[in-house]
Amino acid sequence: MQGNTIEVDIKVPNKTRYLSLIGKIGEDIARELERFSGDKEVLAYHLNLVLTEAMVNAIKHAGPKEPEKLVRIVISLHRDDLTIRVYDDGQGFDINAIPAPNFEELEDRGRGIFLIRTLMDSVAYRKSCKENMLEMKKKLA
Amino acid sequence: MNLASETRNDVVIIYVKEERLDAHNSTELKSAVQKLFEDGKKNVLVDLKDVRFIDSSGLGALVSGFKNAISHQGNLKLSSLQSQVKSMFELTRLHRVFEIFPSTVEAVENFQS
Numbered sequence: 730m731q732g733n734t735i736e737v738d739i740k741v742p743n744k745t746r747y748l749s750l751i752g753k754i755g756e757d758i759a760r761e762l763e764r765f766s767g768d769k770e771v772l773a774y775h776l777n778l779v780l781t782e783a784m785v786n787a788i789k790h791a792g793p794k795e796p797e798k799l800v801r802i803v804i805s806l807h808r809d810d811l812t813i814r815v816y817d818d819g820q821g822f823d824i825n826a827i828p829a830p831n832f833e834e835l836e837d838r839g840r841g842i843f844l845i846r847t848l849m850d851s852v853a854y855r856k857s858c859k860e861n862m863l864e865m866k867k868k869l870a
Numbered sequence: 871m872n873l874a875s876e877t878r879n880d881v882v883i884i885y886v887k888e889e890r891l892d893a894h895n896s897t898e899l900k901s902a903v904q905k906l907f908e909d910g911k912k913n914v915l916v917d918l919k920d921v922r923f924i925d926s927s928g929l930g931a932l933v934s935g936f937k938n939a940i941s942h943q944g945n946l947k948l949s950s951l952q953s954q955v956k957s958m959f960e961l962t963r964l965h966r967v968f969e970i971f972p973s974t975v976e977a978v979e980n981f982q983s
Contacts, residue, residue, distance in 0.1 A: 745893050749894070770954075777923060778925060782925060782926060785893045835937060835967060837934045837937075838930050839926075840926035840930070843926075843962070844958075844961065
């Protein structure tokens with residue numbers, strides 16, 4: 730990818746059937762990176778995963794009663810800096826109040842944010858009256 | 871969701887015939903496994919050979935199946951995990967919970983032992 734600068738701005742209906750489409754975009758970006766010296770297939774999986782988890786999160790927080798809403802996802806790559814922003818206009822949540830999974834307890838849920846935090850360098854969730862944003866950053870050097 | 875199943879030596883093998891096991895389809899796997907234990911089956915093997923991608927919901931569906939097995943005095947094991955899928959089990963420490971086998975043959979033999 731010449732210059733390694735791209736920005737992808739996507740809007741899809743807030744339905745889980747589009748998870749695969751969004752995840753594949755992340756995979757394709759990973760495979761196109763010229764300057765990345767690590768394992769591109771591992772990175773492809775990780776980007777697919779964080780996009781999938783973030784979009785599921787946005788669907789949950791957008792409110793199930795509004796199936797016609799869109800989820801907006803912006804993927805920006807500038808040199809070695811990858812930023813993924815996922816927007817929702819629901820109630821929002823406090824990401825710092827979400828505990829890490831208790832590995833001694835066998836819960837069905839609660840691993841999504843943990844996986845995002847583990848695979849990305851920084852994760853923030855910003856609430857605002859207009860829309861909320863989950864921002865995930867990773868250095869690809 | 872595309873699931874196939876067969877019974878070998880009292881072990882019900884569920885083959886997940888999907889490339890992705892995620893929030894879109896994991897509930898169906900969860901229900902299918904739940905039904906097997908409710909119907910009195912004791913030994914269930916989930917084969918993930920075709921699954922290239924799993925997310926936290928997919929992991930959650932398998933955890934739910936595992937807990938269901940325990941509550942029905944049964945067993946749930948896994949086989950044929952692709953390397954990146956296996957790494958998600960390791961990342962979430964679930965490889966310590968599940969018995970994971972390289973193939974269905976080895977898993978079925980383990981149920982008998």
